Structure formats: structure tokens, C-alpha cells
Amino acid sequence: xxxxxxARGLTMHYPGSTSPALDSVDLDIVPGxxxxxxxxxxxxxxxLLHCLAGILRPTTGSVMLQAGSGxxxxxxxxxxxxxxxRREELGFVFQQGLLLGELTALENVAVARMLAGVPRAxxxxxxxxxxxxxGLTGLEQRRLGELSGxxxxxxxxxxxxxxxxxxxxxxxxxxxxxxxxxxxxxxxLLAAVATGRTLVVVxxxxxxxxxxxxxxxxxxxxxxxxxxxxxxTAATGxxxxx
Amino acid sequence: MSAPAVAAPRHAGAVATALHLAPxxxxxxxxxxxxxxxxVASFMVVTALLExxxxxxxxxxxxxxxxxxxxxxxxxxxxxxxxVPLGTVGASAARLAxxxxxxxxxxxxxxxxxxxxxxxxxxxxxxxTALVGALAGTVLYGATAPLLGxxxxxxxxxxxxxxxxxxxxxxxxxxxxxxxxVSALAGLRAVVVTPLGVRTRQRAGTAHWVxxxxxxxxxxxxxxxxxxxxxxxxMGGVVAIVGVLAGVFGAxxxxxxxxxxxxxxxxxxxxARTARTVPxxxxxxxxxxxxxxxxxxxxGVAMTSFVGVFGAxxxAMASYTDTxxxxxDERWLMHDISTGVLVTxxxxxxxxxxxxxxxxxxxxxxRAAVHVSLDRLGVPRTVMAEATRRAVMSALWLVSxxxxxxxxxxxxxxxxxxxxxxxxxxxxxxxxxxxGFGLVRGAAALSTRLVPGILARPERVL
Numbered sequence: 001x002x003x004x005x006x007a008r009g010l011t012m013h014y015p016g017s018t019s020p021a022l023d024s025v026d027l028d029i030v031p032g033x034x035x036x037x038x039x040x041x042x043x044x045x046x047x048l049l050h051c052l053a054g055i056l057r058p059t060t061g062s063v064m065l066q067a068g069s070g071x072x073x074x075x076x077x078x079x080x081x082x083x084x085x086r087r088e089e090l091g092f093v094f095q096q097g098l099l100l101g102e103l104t105a106l107e108n109v110a111v112a113r114m115l116a117g118v119p120r121a122x123x124x125x126x127x128x129x130x131x132x133x134x135g136l137t138g139l140e141q142r143r144l145g146e147l148s149g150x151x152x153x154x155x156x157x158x159x160x161x162x163x164x165x166x167x168x169x170x171x172x173x174x175x176x177x178x179x180x181x182x183x184x185x186x187x188x189l190l191a192a193v194a195t196g197r198t199l200v201v202v203x204x205x206x207x208x209x210x211x212x213x214x215x216x217x218x219x220x221x222x223x224x225x226x227x228x229x230x231x232x233t234a235a236t237g238x239x240x241x242x
Numbered sequence: 243m244s245a246p247a248v249a250a251p252r253h254a255g256a257v258a259t260a261l262h263l264a265p266x267x268x269x270x271x272x273x274x275x276x277x278x279x280x281x282v283a284s285f286m287v288v289t290a291l292l293e294x295x296x297x298x299x300x301x302x303x304x305x306x307x308x309x310x311x312x313x314x315x316x317x318x319x320x321x322x323x324x325x326v327p328l329g330t331v332g333a334s335a336a337r338l339a340x341x342x343x344x345x346x347x348x349x350x351x352x353x354x355x356x357x358x359x360x361x362x363x364x365x366x367x368x369x370x371t372a373l374v375g376a377l378a379g380t381v382l383y384g385a386t387a388p389l390l391g392x393x394x395x396x397x398x399x400x401x402x403x404x405x406x407x408x409x410x411x412x413x414x415x416x417x418x419x420x421x422x423x424v425s426a427l428a429g430l431r432a433v434v435v436t437p438l439g440v441r442t443r444q445r446a447g448t449a450h451w452v453x454x455x456x457x458x459x460x461x462x463x464x465x466x467x468x469x470x471x472x473x474x475x476x477m478g479g480v481v482a483i484v485g486v487l488a489g490v491f492g493a494x495x496x497x498x499x500x501x502x503x504x505x506x507x508x509x510x511x512x513x514a515r516t517a518r519t520v521p522x523x524x525x526x527x528x529x530x531x532x533x534x535x536x537x538x539x540x541x542g543v544a545m546t547s548f549v550g551v552f553g554a555x556x557x558a559m560a561s562y563t564d565t566x567x568x569x570x571d572e573r574w575l576m577h578d579i580s581t582g583v584l585v586t587x588x589x590x591x592x593x594x595x596x597x598x599x600x601x602x603x604x605x606x607x608x609r610a611a612v613h614v615s616l617d618r619l620g621v622p623r624t625v626m627a628e629a630t631r632r633a634v635m636s637a638l639w640l641v642s643x644x645x646x647x648x649x650x651x652x653x654x655x656x657x658x659x660x661x662x663x664x665x666x667x668x669x670x671x672x673x674x675x676x677x678g679f680g681l682v683r684g685a686a687a688l689s690t691r692l693v694p695g696i697l698a699r700p701e702r703v704l
Contacts, residue, residue, distance in 0.1 A: 053618075055618050080622075082620075083617070083620040083621075083622060084620060085620065086618070086619060086620030087619065087620030087621065088620070090620075092618060092619055094615075094618070096611075096615070098615035098616075098618065098619060100524070100527075100612065100616075101612075102524065102527035102528055102530070102531050103523070103524070103527055107523060107527070111520050111523070112619075114519065114520050114523075115520055115621060115622075115625070119518070120517070120518050120523075
């Protein structure tokens, strides 16, 4: 099957650092799958996610994305083009949720559509549907401070999907949640995969990785394991053959 | 190998401990440099403006002829009008200095520092920051005072008369430093410093509709009083007229200040409902977060706008009168009042612009994480910049427009006559207001220059 995202030779050097955060990483992600990226702190997993999502431009290498308009090399795009790509083609669910504290839950979701030029009434109607779908009926007018951690992550998941993004990046989406809420949030993310979306999730949590279809393990900027089966032990330091 | 020996704790006093810690806290990583420079720059601006205003006002006290007392009275009025917005700038600088140290205070508490040590360190740091800023401000005053000296009164440039007596400068520097220390102490009373962070003791203020009712009543009474000035004149002469006018001025300005945040909240709420674009929606929501703070940021211009309308109308009426038979010095007085009104309005806007610039820079740094988050989501940088600018300008329009409107209501028949008889004077005043608005808008936009620096090092804030 054609890859939705294909990274080749990804290398990332941060200024002032002697060793690369990523070193010649190759990765293919096929549509409709879930991929967990694991590794110890400093292994390069968040850097990898940022390079794949166009948040960072790698020092060398390419990231080919099958965008709506055709294949594009994310790594070769300028800042403005990458920002537009993130806004229109990708969805994000991060540990902090990246929600705006001043806005209501409904507005936080609707803003993603308004930025694409959709009239506010229509954007809010679509946002309302997604919030209802994710079990947030009645909480639409609440602001970030009035939502629990799990509810805020649901809002972030709604925002990631309302634009129709086919590829969702999640960075420690359950990192700040209790175990029961973590399960609920992961259920919702995997439900998105069941509808044909693709999920790339960076996590420390072996339970999260276990539920994903594939696990990629990084160490010192290298991929040390890429398996369909969970690789929780590798993430915690056990050697795993590729 | 044996573990290193642990020295027994020595129990030093809070001030002594703070003095030991102060040099450590004075060191900064690169990431903190901007956060440190900003309060210093703020105190620099405050000091320079204070010295310029005081220098300009005292120039008139070097005169001792027949009309000197009139000029000196007007200079004191201008001084009072300018001290109000200057106080806003000073408060902004003090708040900014306090906000920047919150995180480190919490770390100190985590290490077991006493409340006394935290308080002493806070006051020491604020005083040191203000002292450096005030010294730099005095240098800035030295560089800009010659420009103030170009102003013409009685047909001559003020020139060297605007220089403050040298002995005053250390007093101003000391005064700014002490005020910063007192503000820091007062600021600490409004927050609780815990080992896990700093939280405010109270929520953002809300405004109540009852204030609107009181304000409308005050305006109605003021209108009645102004319409009955001749009656007061018959009862108590000029003293009664001046007293009534001063009372009306003060009461109406207090009413405007009381009603302002409430009106701002109402308008922001309506705009939040009807906003069609993201920047408009964000601007309205940012205002709704704390309408009082949004109002306070630009409230310094209220008194100036109010007096500006009085001044413009008065000048228009005066210039319509036949001055051919007036002595030369009285003709100069009429002309100089016009210059004074415009300089005061311009100075007031300059100070509000400084206040807005300082506040917005602090807000941008405080919301660094939001800027990084929005960037990661692909939100164009212009969105947040436009939202910030809209939030500031919306409050400014209301402050300035509301105050001016109150003045127009009080002087209703005269305003119409002034526009009809002396449109040039009214247009000149309007032009000064327009430039002032532009200045504030520019100051609000300046803070967006900080965003690329924040986005270049996102790991600092997330």
C-alpha cells in the first residue's frame, strides 16, 4: 500500500548540541494505521514527531506526505507553507491539549474551521457535532479552566478531526491523565483510526503502545525497533533487534 | 568512601539571607535576558517621562511677571493631567517587574525559604531593577529634554528652562526606586507564594450594572450643574463657578472610570457572540477575561480626552472673540493655552502608548506557551497579533470616546457653536487625537516583535 507519510534519512541537529537528536531515520506510515513512537527521555521521539508534522524542519532528509493536493516534501517547504499544511491537513493532540483558555470548548473546535474560511455559524455547527460525538454535549460553553483533563483532551481530539485531517499526531496525549481517563481518550483516538484516519502517537505508556497497531522505538536518535507487536520492554531499555 | 559532611544550618535573618541570595538571582540565563530588560526599560521610560513633565512644568515657575501666576496655574493643571497616565505607566512597570519573578519565588519557597526572605528578596530585586532603570531614564531625559525645549510659549522657545535643577534628579531616581519597592511589597500582598507556584488571592474583577446607573445619575447632575453655572456665579462669584466646574470634572471622570469596565464587558460579550473572524473572536474573549485590566491599561487617557474637549471648545470660543484690543501678552496667553492643551493631550497619549507597550510585552511573554501552541497548530502569526491589537484599541476607543462624549454632553450647545465657528481648532484637536491613537496602536503592535524570538526557542516555554 502507498505510504501516507514517508521519511527518508531524517537527521536533526540542534544548535549547540554535539550529537544529533535524530540520525538517518527512515519511516513509512500507511493510511488507516496507528503507530506508537516510544523511547526514553531524550531519545528523539518528540523531535521525530515534530519533523514528520512539519513543526521542525530537519537538518537533512525528506518527509513526503500524500496531501490532498498531491505529494509534498514537508521538509522542503518554507515556514508559511508548513504552517498552512499543519492547519489544513494535520490534526494535533498534545499533552497540554493546546487549547486557548479564553475560548469556550465549542469555540476552540470551531476556530480550526474558521481559520479555513468557513463561516462561524457553520463552523460552530460542525464543532457541535464533533463535541456531541465525543460525549461533550452540555459542555460546549465551558472554558478550559472549567473542564477536567479528560474533557479538555476530548475537545482537542474534536479539534484535530473537525478539519477532516487524515493524519493525527499525538504527543503524550494521556500523559497528564489518570488511568481510567487515559483509556477513554485512547479509545477515542483509536476510534478515529477505525474511520480511516492515521494516528502517530508519542508515548511513554506501554499500555498505549500495546493498543496501537505498530510500535517504533527510538534510542539516541536511531530507530532500534519497528514491530507490529508491542515493544514496551525495549522502550524501557532492553535491547531489541530491528 | 564516606558521604560529604553536611554543615549544620545557620539561622541568619531574612534580610541577611536575601542579601546573600540576591547576587545569585541577579545572574540570568540567556532566556531570561529579555524578561529582565523589559522591567528595566519600563522604569527607564517612566523616569524619563516624569523628569520631562516635571521639567516642562517647572519652566513656568521661573517667570515672575503679571501673567506668571496664570501660566503657573495652567502648568499645575497640565501636570496633574499628565500624572494620571504616568501613574498608569508606573503601575504597569511595577506589575511587570512583579510578574517576572513569580516562578523563582516559588522555587525559593520549595527550598524552604521563609516568607521574610522571599519578601526581602522581592523588594531588593524590585528596587535594584528600578534603580538601574531610573538611572538610564535620567540619561534618556538628558537626551530628549532639548526637544521639549523647542516648544514655544510667549513667542519664544522654552530652551534651557526645561532643565530640572540638578539636585532634583537624584531625588527623582530615589523616588522611583522607593515607589518600585513599595509596589513590590504591595504586589506580594495580592499573591500567595507557595512551593508549587504563585497564585493570586482573588479572581479577575467583574463589573456591575449598578455602576452604570450611578454614572448616568452623576452625568445628569453634572449637566444640570453646568447649565446652572450663571446661578452659581450670582451666589458665590468666580470661586463658586470654578469650584462647581472642578467638582463636575472630578465626579464625571470618576463615573466614567466606574462605568467603563462594565460597558467594555457588555460590548466584548456582544462582539464575542457576533464575531465572524478568529482575531475578532479572540479579541473579544481576551477582553472578557478581565475587563477591568483591559480598561486600566488605557484609562490614563480618560481625563485627557475629557479636558481635551473642554480645551478645544474653549479655545474655539476664545479665538472667535475679537483680540485686536487685547494687550500682546494676553493674546499670547490665548495662543499658549492652545499649545498647552495639545501638548498635554499628546503627552498623555504618549504615556498611554508606553503603558500599552509594557503591558502587551509582558502579556506576550506570559503567554509564550500559547504562541508556541498556536504556531504548532499552524495558526498564522498575524491572527494573535491582530487579536491583541483589536483588544487594546477597542478599550482605547471606549475610554477616549466615552470621556469625550461626556464632555460633549456637558457642553452640548457650545460644541455645536465651536464646530460651526472655528472648525480649524476642532480639526487640530481631532488630529492630535488621531496621532495619539496611532501611537497606541503602534505600541500594541510592537509586542508582536517578541513572538519570533519565542517561537525560535519553544523548549523554553513548553
